[in-house]
Amino acid sequence: MKEIGLHGRGGQGVVTAGELLANIYFKEGYEVQFMPSYGAERRGSPSNAYVRVDKKRVLHRYPVRIPDEIIVLNVTLLPDLALKEGGIALLNLSSDVGLKKNDKVRFFIVDVNKIALECKLGTPATPHVNTAILGAYCKITGNFSFDSLKKVYEEKLGKMAKLNIEAAEKAYDSVREI
Amino acid sequence: MTIPKEEILKPSHLACPGCGAALAMRLALKALGRRTMVVISACCWTVINGTIGYNYSGVPALHTAFETTAVVAAGLKASLEMQGKDDITVMAWAGDGGTFDIGLQSLSGAAERNDDIIYVCYDNEAYMNTGIQRSSATPIGAETTTTPSPVVKDRPKKDLMEIVAAHDVPYVASATLAYPNDFVKKFEKAKSKKGFKLIHILSPCPPGHKFPESKTIEISKLAVETGIFPLYEIEEGKYKINKRPKFKSLNEYLDLQGRFRNMPKEKREALEEFIRKRWERLTIKAEYFS
Amino acid sequence: MKKLVLGGNDAVAYAVKQCYVDVVSAYPITPQTSIIENIAHFIAKGEMKTRFIKVESEHSAMAAAIGSAVAGSRVFTATSSQGLLLMHEMLHWAAGLGAPIVMANANRAVAPPWSIWADQVDSLSQRDTGWIQFYASNSQDAYDLLFLSFRLAEKVKNPVMVCMDGFLVTHTKEPVATFEDEITDFIKIKDTPVLLDVDKPEAVGALAFPKDYMPVKLEQIKRISTAKEEFYNIAKEFKDVSKKEYKPLYTYGYSDADIVLVAMGSNAETAHLAIDLLDKEGIKSKLIKIVMFRPFPKDEFKKEFKRVKKVVVFDRNVSLGKSGITKDEIAGALGIKNIIGVVCGLGGVDVTEVEMANIAKDVLENKIKEDMILWGEK
Numbered sequence: 001m002k003e004i005g006l007h008g009r010g011g012q013g014v015v016t017a018g019e020l021l022a023n024i025y026f027k028e029g030y031e032v033q034f035m036p037s038y039g040a041e042r043r044g045s046p047s048n049a050y051v052r053v054d055k056k057r058v059l060h061r062y063p064v065r066i067p068d069e070i071i072v073l074n075v076t077l078l079p080d081l082a083l084k085e086g087g088i089a090l091l092n093l094s095s096d097v098g099l100k101k102n103d104k105v106r107f108f109i110v111d112v113n114k115i116a117l118e119c120k121l122g123t124p125a126t127p128h129v130n131t132a133i134l135g136a137y138c139k140i141t142g143n144f145s146f147d148s149l150k151k152v153y154e155e156k157l158g159k160m161a162k163l164n165i166e167a168a169e170k171a172y173d174s175v176r177e178i
Numbered sequence: 179m180t181i182p183k184e185e186i187l188k189p190s191h192l193a194c195p196g197c198g199a200a201l202a203m204r205l206a207l208k209a210l211g212r213r214t215m216v217v218i219s220a221c222c223w224t225v226i227n228g229t230i231g232y233n234y235s236g237v238p239a240l241h242t243a244f245e246t247t248a249v250v251a252a253g254l255k256a257s258l259e260m261q262g263k264d265d266i267t268v269m270a271w272a273g274d275g276g277t278f279d280i281g282l283q284s285l286s287g288a289a290e291r292n293d294d295i296i297y298v299c300y301d302n303e304a305y306m307n308t309g310i311q312r313s314s315a316t317p318i319g320a321e322t323t324t325t326p327s328p329v330v331k332d333r334p335k336k337d338l339m340e341i342v343a344a345h346d347v348p349y350v351a352s353a354t355l356a357y358p359n360d361f362v363k364k365f366e367k368a369k370s371k372k373g374f375k376l377i378h379i380l381s382p383c384p385p386g387h388k389f390p391e392s393k394t395i396e397i398s399k400l401a402v403e404t405g406i407f408p409l410y411e412i413e414e415g416k417y418k419i420n421k422r423p424k425f426k427s428l429n430e431y432l433d434l435q436g437r438f439r440n441m442p443k444e445k446r447e448a449l450e451e452f453i454r455k456r457w458e459r460l461t462i463k464a465e466y467f468s
Numbered sequence: 469m470k471k472l473v474l475g476g477n478d479a480v481a482y483a484v485k486q487c488y489v490d491v492v493s494a495y496p497i498t499p500q501t502s503i504i505e506n507i508a509h510f511i512a513k514g515e516m517k518t519r520f521i522k523v524e525s526e527h528s529a530m531a532a533a534i535g536s537a538v539a540g541s542r543v544f545t546a547t548s549s550q551g552l553l554l555m556h557e558m559l560h561w562a563a564g565l566g567a568p569i570v571m572a573n574a575n576r577a578v579a580p581p582w583s584i585w586a587d588q589v590d591s592l593s594q595r596d597t598g599w600i601q602f603y604a605s606n607s608q609d610a611y612d613l614l615f616l617s618f619r620l621a622e623k624v625k626n627p628v629m630v631c632m633d634g635f636l637v638t639h640t641k642e643p644v645a646t647f648e649d650e651i652t653d654f655i656k657i658k659d660t661p662v663l664l665d666v667d668k669p670e671a672v673g674a675l676a677f678p679k680d681y682m683p684v685k686l687e688q689i690k691r692i693s694t695a696k697e698e699f700y701n702i703a704k705e706f707k708d709v710s711k712k713e714y715k716p717l718y719t720y721g722y723s724d725a726d727i728v729l730v731a732m733g734s735n736a737e738t739a740h741l742a743i744d745l746l747d748k749e750g751i752k753s754k755l756i757k758i759v760m761f762r763p764f765p766k767d768e769f770k771k772e773f774k775r776v777k778k779v780v781v782f783d784r785n786v787s788l789g790k791s792g793i794t795k796d797e798i799a800g801a802l803g804i805k806n807i808i809g810v811v812c813g814l815g816g817v818d819v820t821e822v823e824m825a826n827i828a829k830d831v832l833e834n835k836i837k838e839d840m841i842l843w844g845e846k
Binding site for chain 3: 019022023026031032033034035036038057058059060061062063
């Protein structure tokens with residue numbers, strides 16, 4: 001079983017990202033579980049969501065504790081996040097300046113704030129970075145085809161699908177390991 | 179106009195002699211006819227309509243919890259509409275406790291949604307079914323078992339008509355048993371309109387108000403003539419005063435009823451002042467919104 | 469059949485859309501709200517021909533539902549926690565009148581302190597209102613139980629509540645096998661009562677003196693006690709369409725288990741993993757998941773408990789001053805001694821398979837001899 005944590009702040013679209021990710025894995029034939037971690041609905045407060053992916057039905061009814069992979073939409077949350085040894089951290093970040101690396105986990109960065117704004121997703125105050133970052137996730141993990149991502153976006157995002165796919169493509173192309 | 183001859187209310191109902199609430203149901207059903215369903219919340223009518231197996235109202239009757247008259251009626255009407263039975267009138271029937279107090283929230287909800295029902299409050303100005311306790315419809319100065327002399331009711335009665343009218347509903351009217359033509363006409367008008375309608379009926383109660391059972395109509399009439407119970411309607415926001423009182427001495431109304439026997443002088447004055455102010459407001463509104 | 473990734477709330481709303489519901493009356497409350505939001509969207513898009521009465525409170529939600537149901541409509545509502553408590557009076561009315569209303573409840577803790585997270589005390593403290601109660605452990609249960617509930621409610625003339633743990637079931641999304649046209653014959657024909665008829669003017673719910681009250685209650689007792697048998701019948705019909713089997717109690721694991729774990733709602737889902745963990749350590753165990761809580765499946769429990777030495781019941785709820793509620797119900801109904809109650813997960817606290825398995829082992833080894841509360845550093 002693979003456990004993925006998605007972390008951001010209210011308004012960034014963490015919950016939607018998790019649901020889309022679960023649907024992409026589902027499209028690839030996996031059993032999935034998407035578990036948002038809810039508090040009171042408020043912009044700006046930390047927001048977490050978890051996706052579990054497995055060959056057989058997922059039965060755990062509690063949030064993921066130590067994920068195999070984390071997708072971090074807001075890096076201010078990073079110090080409080082758990083990640084398995086050998087895990088992957090995908091960060092919404094324009095440069096690695098100031099990032100404390102270690103040899104226990106692999107870091108990837110992608111500037112989805114910039115990409116989202118280029119694709120007219122959200123506003124400078126709250127760029128909608130959730131769809132772009134899954135493109136980067138697709139590239140670095142290779143766990144599913146970009147075509148599955150595209151199909152899910154088309155099914156779930158309606159008229160907005162095109163721009164979001166474009167953003168995901170840009171993130172796919174620009175994500176890099178540090 | 180004539181009052182329909184057909185009697186729908188059955189004569190052996192369980193009301194006290196001289197009960198205003200029984201007479202009110204009789205007239206209301208004459209106006210609305212047999213294709214009517216009535217929702218009755220906890221009130222004297224829970225008893226008047228008969229115990230299990232009986233239904234003196236003569237139309238389908240749904241008994242329900244105290245505070246739910248309006249919303250149960252709304253649910254019932256929605257159900258009938260979904261089944262294509264659009265021609266059936268649904269009447270919510272509640273006392274003043276169920277309307278002014280415990281049922282005000284669901285009444286407000288139904289009025290705000292403009293649910294297509296006729297809501298009737300038969301107002302006997304206290305909790306009579308439990309043995310005369312004050313409600314927010316009890317007038318200043320009245321004695322009840324929870325406002326025993328000398329601590330008689332000291333706050334004015336809520337203005338139900340204006341509360342409901344503030345929801346911008348198509349029809350709000352008051353009626354009394356002393357003017358049966360006016361009474362029936364108002365029910366017929368309510369039936370002809372779609373949306374939320376309220377009819378507020380003064381319902382004299384011989385044991386509760388402490389007067390002889392033969393005086394129900396006389397008291398109803400005096401209530402209008404002294405100005406304590408204005409007879410008026412608000413139709414699509416337009417006010418119409420149906421009977422302009424000559425403002426007979428309030429004492430004529432009060433002295434007939436034992437509940438005002440121990441009313442201190444200052445309470446009489448307070449009540450008179452309340453009536454005067456209310457008429458002042460009503461007159462301005464009737465002139466302005468006519 | 470078509471598989472969709474749905475949360476419990478999505479699944480319920482999707483089922484309501486497919487159940488030919490005439491009237492919905494409801495009021496928003498976390499974590500139920502997305503059910504009625506989904507329904508509002510289906511109606512707005514013209515996908516559902518349903519009247520949605522947007523009431524001003526849960527008390528009124530149930531009152532409107534009753535008004536609609538007694539006149540022959542198929543009615544749905546949904547609520548949670550404080551809202552369900554506010555409805556309490558009307559729950560008795562619905563059951564007493566035999567109104568076949570189906571309601572989804574998102575199990576949520578009761579304040580104070582304020583909490584929006586999973587806890588079953590809201591619906592379990594309605595156990596004496598005369599409602600049939602089901603508990604879904606996952607989105608598939610929630611979806612399927614809705615279809616079963618409408619049929620059962622109308623068959624026995626009794627309201628049905630389908631409960632889901634808040635967030636852990638209501639918002640946790642997973643693949644659900646949904647119906648297309650194959651379910652139409654099962655669900656389309658309504659068997660709703662028409663208690664009010666202008667051509668036969670009768671009074672419903674009238675005053676009853678003591679001699680009349682008891683017979684009415686006896687009828688009600690009879691109604692709900694037939695619900696279990698009728699559930700078997702309807703579930704059989706459902707299986708022909710869905711290939712899925714529903715029973716008052718669901719089991720997993722060894723029939724000759726040394727220890728039985730009982731759970732209801734989301735705990736039952738995690739408990740599967742505990743059974744597997746115990747198996748790896750060579751301990752034969754079995755899960756009993758309570759699907760139907762009212763009427764209480766006493767005979768089924770008796771059958772399942774035959775030859776069982778130890779039982780441990782996990783309750784995400786508590787009857788203050790007593791114990792976990794399902795533990796108390798099981799012990800009370802069966803009079804068995806070797807039953808340990810574990811109160812856990814109140815107000816949304818995690819309960820894991822490791823904790824469950826460890827407790828089961830301690831019970832087997834007689835290290836735990838009395839009811840306990842699972843609480844500690846997480």
